[in-house]
Amino acid sequence: MLLPILLLSAAGFTVLTTEFVIVGLLPSIARDLDVSIPQAGLLVTLFAFTVAAFGPFLTAYFSRFERRRLFITILVMFGLANTLAALAPNIGVMAIARLLPALGLPVFWALASETAVDIVGPDYAGRAIEKIGFGIVCATVFGIPVGTLISDAWGWRSAFAILAGVAMIKALLLWCYLPATRLHLEQVSLRSQFGILRRPLMIGHVLLSILVFCGMFTAYTYLADILERLAGFNGTVVGWCLMGFGAVGLIGNSLGGRMVDRHPLIASMVFCAFMIGGMVALVPSIHSILGLAAALGVWGVTQAALFLVSHVRLMKAAPHAPAFAASLNIAGGNLGIGLGAMVGGRVIDNLGLGSLGFAAAGFILLSILLALALMGAKSRTVYA
Template sequence: MFFPIFLLSGAGFTVLTTEFLIVGLLPGLARDLGISVSQAGLLVTLFAFTVAAAGPLLTMVMSKTRRKTIFVGTLVLLGFANLLAAFAPNVGVMAVARFVPALALPVYWSLASATAVDIVGPEKAGKAISVITFGIICATVFGIPIGTLIADAYGWRSAFGVVAAVSFLKALMLQFFFPQLAARTSDASLRSQLIILRDPVMLGHVLLSVLVFTGMFTAYTYLADVLERLAGFSGQLVGWTLMAFGVVGLVGNHLGARIVDRSPLQASLLFCGMIAVAMLALSASIHTHAALALVLGIWGMAQAALFMVSHVRVMKAAPQAAAFAASLNISGANLGIGLGAILGGSVIDHLGIANLGYAGASVMGLSLVLTAILLGSRQPRPTLCTN
């Protein structure tokens, strides 16, 4: 029963690697395209904000299309986009190569999540989505470092070329092994999906995702810089530390899957609290390796768990339009990623990098307040009707 979900997770690994691979390639890419690193960094912002802006509408429009067609088509589209990036002669073409997959990513993740729940049933929603989000975590743990190693050895264009080849391979795997699920005649209409935007509780859940991801990425975006400048780590040690940060996230994903179906909001309280405590302790632990390892371990587990918990939480807030709700969560998350990077950069420029953890913890504190408010509001039925 879970085999199709594992296929979606494996394909999702490639989808998320396409989004985040560029982070490790920025210096070389900027040199070759004749732009500054900060200008190249705008390609990351372009991707995140495109996902945030276009995701819900595209997911709503595509919700009645056969799922297999969407999944295979997404991987093919990503393959061509990565090929275009590999041969991009200038930043304008590269921007197009980043814009196109950003349109496909939220549709894939929203409908993959809804399909996973549809396959196993709503009572196992957390477990199913944890398998899907496993692909996200593996992309950050293995996809980005491997891509960076390929770029170091053969150039950044080769890294995009490899991801393109893997995208086409995953498309073939889905074509031959993923079941042909018919378009659901019970899918919600466009109007009924849009109605959930009138629910203040639903909007509160989306706002909570924005706050959660803003808080996480206020500090996480610059974690490598923190480790180099404050902890004195070498570049190689930073790389291994970031990989370890991702590995402990596998534990967090498993832990979140075990408790999220009982109460997504209580799970949010737990993991937001863990991150807030870890960020508050970051500066104090920076010069003691054992303490820093503990802080980063807590942070890494909680952050990975919140990827999945936030997804389940928003989907269960609108069971009549779960895929559309999932796309709203993805948009909120990407908006938070972009805002967190901007906020973190501002803190570094005006208050100093040592205050980055405190800024992130402050935003996580706002997340805890909103979570408590939502816990006191009316709760939706925990039944998911995927669309």
């Protein structure tokens, strides 16, 4: 039972690295394609908004397909898209290369999560998705920073070329070792799945994911630029900083998997509160090695935890349609990512890089207030 989850986790590493590797490559891409950093940041927005716009619909439709073939097809598509990114001559072609995998990511992530929960049962959903999340966190620990180091050594195009090859290898591994999955006999209708959006509490949960991810990516999208321009680090040092940021995320992934099974909303508030501290402390500590390490550490732990907590929180809120609920979290989270990249770009243009942490913390504070409101609304519903 463990091997299929580990294979999906390894595939998830490639899928999420494809989305987020660009964070560490933005300065190089902007220079090579002759655009500004905020303009290059719109590539993050494009990917995220595509996921948000199409994710729930694609997941609801493809949930009826046999999972092994579907996952392999998605990974092949990622391989081809990353090849196109490696060859992109301008920002327009690069945008197309980012658009294609954005269509496959929500389908893979939501259905891989549902498959993992099917294996272990709903009572251990957090722990099962923690294992899937391990691949996601490893994308942050190794994928994003290694991509930055590769870019510094051989150019950003090499990072996408290597990622294309890895995607094809993962597709081959799934073809060889992932067993064909049994289709659910009791398919939930599309109408029933979309019907959960009529519940105010569900809308509140989706809005919470939007706010959390908007806060995260208002600053995280431009973290490499912060470390280059404000701390004065070169590309190699930035890569190692991003690796450290992701490495502590393994702690957050483990903590999040345990806390979310007990109380999803409390887990959200706790991690959001600590994230505010890390974000606000980053720039004031930028020239102190210990201070910078502490701020990045707190931020890295909480960011990884909130990826998992948000995902499981939505799945637990709609147990009869967990894959669709997961797709709503992915859609809401990516809408937040896209908005955050846009807001961060505007903050840089108008207030400067040093203000990003405070702007991001404002969205996270709103997330805490919304989580409190959802707890109150849930209590009233239970006792009504």
